[in-house]
Amino acid sequence: MLTEAARLLTGRLERLGTLSVADKQAVQSLVQHPAVHEARTDVFCDGDQRRELHLVLSGFFCRYKLLADGSRQILAILLPGDLCDPNLFSNAPYDFSVGALARGCTAALSRPPLHELFRRPALARAFSLTRHFDDALSREWLVNLGRRGTEQRLVRLLSELTWRLEAFGLSTGNKITLPLVQADLADSIGVTHVHLCRTLKQLQSEGLLRTERGRIVISDVAGLRKAVGVWPSYLAGLISVATPLQEPVAPRRQLEAFVEPLAI
Amino acid sequence: MLTEAARLLTGRLERLGTLSVADKQAVQSLVQHPAVHEARTDVFCDGDQRRELHLVLSGFFCRYKLLADGSRQILAILLPGDLCDPNLFSNAPYDFSVGALARGCTAALSRPPLHELFRRPALARAFSLTRHFDDALSREWLVNLGRRGTEQRLVRLLSELTWRLEAFGLSTGNKITLPLVQADLADSIGVTHVHLCRTLKQLQSEGLLRTERGRIVISDVAGLRKAVGVWPSYLAGLISVATPLQEPVAPRRQLEAFVEPLAI
DNA sequence: CGGGTCGTTGAGTGGGGTCAACACGGGTGG
DNA sequence: CCACCCGTGTTGACCCCACTCAACGACCCG
Known part of the structure; x- marks a missing residue:
């Protein structure tokens, strides 16, 4: 499953710009910790410390905020290939939650080595485009x-x-x-x-x-x-x-x- | 006015983390092209090509989108020290406009040298925080x-x-x-x-x-x-x-x- | 003094919220 | 196997928040 996950991510990035073989290998080596999430369970919650970066592999997820009165506002719907956290470089605790809307899988990318990838212009460009x-x-x-x-x-x-x-x-x-x-x-x-x-x-x-x-x-x-x-x-x-x-x-x-x- | 502008920006960044003298000088050397904007005039418009990065020096500005029926949705209100474009690295045409709500000034930072500043960890951190x-x-x-x-x-x-x-x-x-x-x-x-x-x-x-x-x-x-x-x-x-x-x-x-x- | 922007108020309307009740299906446990 | 429950979807009745249209007043400008 890990290699599928890695493929998904590089596949997505390649749609945003040409990557060299070395670029792709660099990304793929970071994909780790696949995990299954049942519908209506959280990947992380508002207030949690930011750790690895989660990548959606399959299923539908969402970013959302819960209000005091219990109501929920969904901020974005995440599809396979999307990153749960829009901000790759923040280290603050999350101010929103991410949960699964439909059963699906995620993988995790540890952030420090991910930041290293920005040395590679093609990858920096691709990641910035996803951000865009x-x-x-x-x-x-x-x-x-x-x-x-x-x-x-x-x-x-x-x-x-x-x-x-x-x-x-x-x-x-x-x-x-x-x-x-x-x-x-x-x-x-x-x-x-x-x-x-x-x-x-x-x-x-x-x-x-x-x-x-x-x-x-x-x-x-x-x-x-x-x-x-x-x-x-x-x-x-x-x-x-x-x-x-x-x-x-x-x-x-x-x-x-x-x-x-x-x-x- | 240029030096005031430069001071404003470094002052803002310093509130988000300690900067060295060299860091501050590096930022300040980029601040250029001060301009006055009357209330209800645009700094740039939806569809314009992204060029320099505009920095609010004084006055109130806003990011907004205009709809087909003429109505306007304001996306963010920009105060002195804020950057007009949230995305420092995008090169796509703007998909929103920025206009002055109250008479004010902006300065411009040209992007390529701005990107150079990300080599400096303290500045990278500070800019990422503003993004956050x-x-x-x-x-x-x-x-x-x-x-x-x-x-x-x-x-x-x-x-x-x-x-x-x-x-x-x-x-x-x-x-x-x-x-x-x-x-x-x-x-x-x-x-x-x-x-x-x-x-x-x-x-x-x-x-x-x-x-x-x-x-x-x-x-x-x-x-x-x-x-x-x-x-x-x-x-x-x-x-x-x-x-x-x-x-x-x-x-x-x-x-x-x-x-x-x-x-x- | 006149015109334009901005603010204010009123009357009427309707979109969307609220509160219920109920239907349906799929799971769980007896 | 059935009984039950809970999450989900559906419908109706009622009401109110906010929109629309309109007129007018205040202020600022030329």
């Missing part, structure tokens, strides 16, 4: 929560997930099954699970998706994306050239130039 | 927008600003004047300016603040913070030990250990 997308997503979520109605929030969240899954080769075709419970979506877009259920029915009646116990089946990915209206430019660079929709996508070449290497 | 707080703030905003009612959102936003201003020596005492228009607050917490006005009146009747044309005067900072209920632990490390409220603050010493230096 992490930021861009959280900005989108902020806009979503602040300025849009429930249906748009939901449609955009689901659409984001389809783009990300597709970008990393985790889905193909016009149908995607998300192993998410309705409460997870509700806590992501800041509405109650009751209201989320109704909004989901709405989309269902439009033929975009189907609900099953414990999963959401998007039966018309293209239609869903169309319901968003605009092309997700904040994901430019993540989405490959193979999927033009409305605006033209930045050519793959440009991607390489997106992030400066650390000048070392 | 930037992240922590955006997570708080996400929670705010997703899970809280208008009054709490507003109280927490204002309270955040008081803590940050105080932490960086930009305010003292129990009274703070914010050079913000009501629409700015409304666009920050995701409500209409009409509703914000009413909520403001509410707080005003509780004796916490006063409104003037173009500014909000917080007349009872302590009372405002009390209205939040909890201590802003997400700012631990930023807020000095001098201001204990409810929970004990992490001792200054620990701060040094918050961020790993780049292993170089």
